[in-house]
Amino acid sequence: MGAGMFKPLKIRAYRSLFGAQVFSDLGNWFDFVALQVIVAYHWGLDETAVASVIIALGLPWVIIGPFASVFVDRLPKKTVMIVCLILRIIFVGGLFFAPNLYYLLLFVFLKGTAAALYDPARQSTIRMTVPDEQLPEAVTLSQLSVNTMKILGPALGGGIIAFFGVKSPFLFEAAGFLIAIIFLMMMPKLDETAYVEEIKTTKEIPQKSSYWKDLFDGLKHIAKTPLLKISIILSSVAFFIIFLYDGLFVFLAQDLGFTKENFGLLISSVGLGSVVGSLLLGQWTNWKHKPIHLMSTTALLSGTLIIAVGLGSMGILNLPQLVWVIGAFLLGLLGSGEAVPYGYVLQSETPKQMMGRVSAAATSMQTFSMLIAPAIGALLAKLTSVSVVMIGAGTATCLLGIFVLVFILRKLKALQTNKETAPVQKSTG
Template identity: 70%
Template sequence: MKRGIFKPLKLKSFRALFGAQLFSDLGNWLDLIALQVIVAYHWGLDETAIASVIIALGLPWVIIGPFASVFVDRLPKKAVMIVCLIFRIVFVAGLFYAPNLYILLLFVFLKGTVSALYDPARQSAIRMIVPDSLLPEAVTLSQLSVNTMKIAGPALGGGIIAVFGAKSPFLFEAAGFFIAVIFLLLLPSLKSIEESDAIMSEDYAAKRNFWKDFSDGIKHIFHTPLLKISIILSSAAFFIIFLYDGLFVFIAKQIGFNEGNFGLLISAVGAGSVAGSLLLGHWTAWNRKPVHLMSSSALLSGAFIAAVGLGGLGFLEFPPLIWIIGACILGILGAGESVPYGYILQSETPKQMMGRVSAAAMSLQTFSMLIAPAAGALLAKSLGAPLVMIGAGMATTLLGLTMLMVIWKKSRSFKSISEKQLDG
């Protein structure tokens, strides 16, 4: 079914929310290179310091986000997002003036904390303002923003550093968050929707209990088969991706890429993910079987990942252009996993629980992303990077195949919250 990916932008409220997300996503990725340049080049620190920065970025999503999201579900979403953006501006200023690694890590952690609060509020706002009929396009646009800024942010950050200096991206990042605040000020009030959802909530009559609200979000995941299986699939996929992600540069050298053209390989993956998001936004028939698409994409992408590993061992020899095309296809398949997951998360979660459920899912995914690089490095030392890559590819294919078998067997049990069959 072909539909317009930009159709949700006709909604004034979503237009304001999406504008804020563009600048917020840009800010999330703009300082990535700046942090590494400051730590490695200006301060002359080693790989452990870089790893500590990455851990400080991800840790709030694991240990704070799921608990704080209970309050996000109770509070006005527009106000939460604006306050989070203002705090991000303050913490970015802290990064700009940080005199040493320890102060830098503190502000990286604080910035990650407010980001872990902002995202559940944004997810809840999408669920509130977008009708079910436009959810596939809205989720795809949201993922398109994430994928595009993953490419544009670091590239723009590198250019800014070259022209204005190592700490200059922080200033542009703060400006981006300020523009995002302006967009959110244009967002119509969500108060009437939130009050309606509260009245419909089962525990509205009594004062809500923190641990009950927290556990309700977890229970919803476990009691919703379609949502549960998609979170497991995406978390496992994240673990596998980050298992080999840090080894990719070493494999690239072995298949013939030098410092000059290695960036083309990474850019091809990013360009493929953007192209895949656009494709899924125009043809939305996948929303009837989203887990089938996620699983099939994992099955196929595993073959490409294993092929790169075989190239590192010398069993496959292709010119750089073929590898670049393969990387682009890998990016397209990556979108085939991330976009349907975002749709399932939105469509299978009640509005009043969106913050808790999305934060719990993100916590599991981020935990996978944090532990995977260390596991990958240990395996690479004992087995070699190409074998880790081959193993990751085989695991990805096996994961996709297993999930396809599971959903084919249990497809009749996958009911959405509206009791409408979405997947099978």
């Protein structure tokens, strides 16, 4: 199974594409810590400013992402990706020299736009370089890169700030995009004629309507698949809660006595915990029989940790910094107990031919949750305090876990009674 997943890497064109994706994904997340540190520590701005940065990061994926494929489909994919990477290097330069928050937000949005245009071109190229029978493996590898870099990017960014200074991650990020361009340059020429002919045969059907049709097909499949539906709702709500306090994390760190150098250590610990959690779940796979049980149990445990952090920033829990670093590690460890089972359910409960549609529908729900949460978090922090928001988020996470566990146990009881009465139903049906 493990070796099978890496089969597409034997294809030269896909190998170049995957190499470029790893460095491109890393770039997407590399400056995540740097932006927050610049806004909170370097410029001394408040929660609203950090929330606005997180919103500017996510907005292009919602506004531009779904419609980008309309233009991308008519252009050579390799060229689109290289141009987008060159633009991202320019916009990262803009972030490096940004004198204030307004310039910073503009370049964050522009960089996100280039990334949202790059992604549909990459998705199309996967289709063009990989035979249909290896598509699931290629999509899984692609997802693996996205998830790993989501963990490694912020962790590395935090470490680089500690060693080289507050704006240094931008230079490393630009270098990463340059390496991605080199990978794409090495990609053999793609035969796009057959692909274009295939699109032409759809005649006057606009790509936009086909996107919406695909999206609604995905939604229909989610609605009638209970396990998938529960896991997407659980994951979207969990994302909402995480992003509710995510932009405030830097202020909590200040309350707990962390400096701008130590803040990177805290984020790195969350990242390390996520990697360890993923590796453990890869080794111990019995959870596959009860993935939702694992998701809701980890929600309950991480909720308790989040409450503890809130109490710590209030000064009620006075613990040494090492304990908070271990707590951050455990938070990451438990986070993978939500993310890995979600990925498994998404793969196992979705037919191969619907994978793109269902994951697009699921991602749009999650992105919406992630986008509205920072603004609500910042508003609540203004009305109350950062500590109160953290305690509230932790309590909500615990309640979410308890609710889903109770819901599952009731469902299982109902299924058990259905099984017992099944022969009777058969005879009447």
